[in-house]
Amino acid sequence: MDRDLTELSAHHALCVHGFRGMGYSEGFVASLAAIVARLRDEPGVRVRVRVGSDAVCRACPSLAVGGCMRYGQSVVRQDARVADVLGVRSGDEMPWDDLRARVVDRVSPGDLGDLCGGCPWLGYGVCAEGIARARAGLPLHGATGA
Numbered sequence: 179m180d181r182d183l184t185e186l187s188a189h190h191a192l193c194v195h196g197f198r199g200m201g202y203s204e205g206f207v208a209s210l211a212a213i214v215a216r217l218r219d220e221p222g223v224r225v226r227v228r229v230g231s232d233a234v235c236r237a238c239p240s241l242a243v244g245g246c247m248r249y250g251q252s253v254v255r256q257d258a259r260v261a262d263v264l265g266v267r268s269g270d271e272m273p274w275d276d277l278r279a280r281v282v283d284r285v286s287p288g289d290l291g292d293l294c295g296g297c298p299w300l301g302y303g304v305c306a307e308g309i310a311r312a313r314a315g316l317p318l319h320g321a322t323g324a
């Protein structure tokens with residue numbers, strides 16, 4: 179893979195806004211923290227959208243040869259749904275700023291209940307707060323805050 183591209187599952191384009199350091203394993207948290215820091219701190223960073231697992235998922239103990247053992251096909255359907263809302267397709271490459279702008283324009287905090295049903299982090303409210311921060315023009319929070 180192109181080292182200059184950050185691979186991002188479509189639904190992770192939402193998760194990065196609310197990420198506060200929670201996750202499924204130390205490896206998952208470290209991987210997502212690194213990606214959030216890169217998106218936040220590297221001007222002009224580019225992303226490749228995935229409908230399916232990305233580098234964060236590959237650091238998760240639930241990913242197996244057959245796919246995600248925790249959520250199965252539901253997480254792929256979630257990716258497809260989020261990609262549809264954002265108007266992107268798997269394999270699309272663009273600056274993170276462009277994908278971020280699509281999230282800001284097309285996703286409101288109240289949409290997460292519908293887009294993220296079943297996610298254990300939804301109830302904490304940090305993701306809705308993160309989308310609200312993005313819509314207010316604030317940078318990604320990250321694991322330990324800006």
Ligand code: SF4
Pocket residue numbers: 189190192193194196290293294297298299300305
């Ligand atoms: S609720 Fe879950 S899937 Fe939705 S943005 Fe938050 S962490 Fe991601």
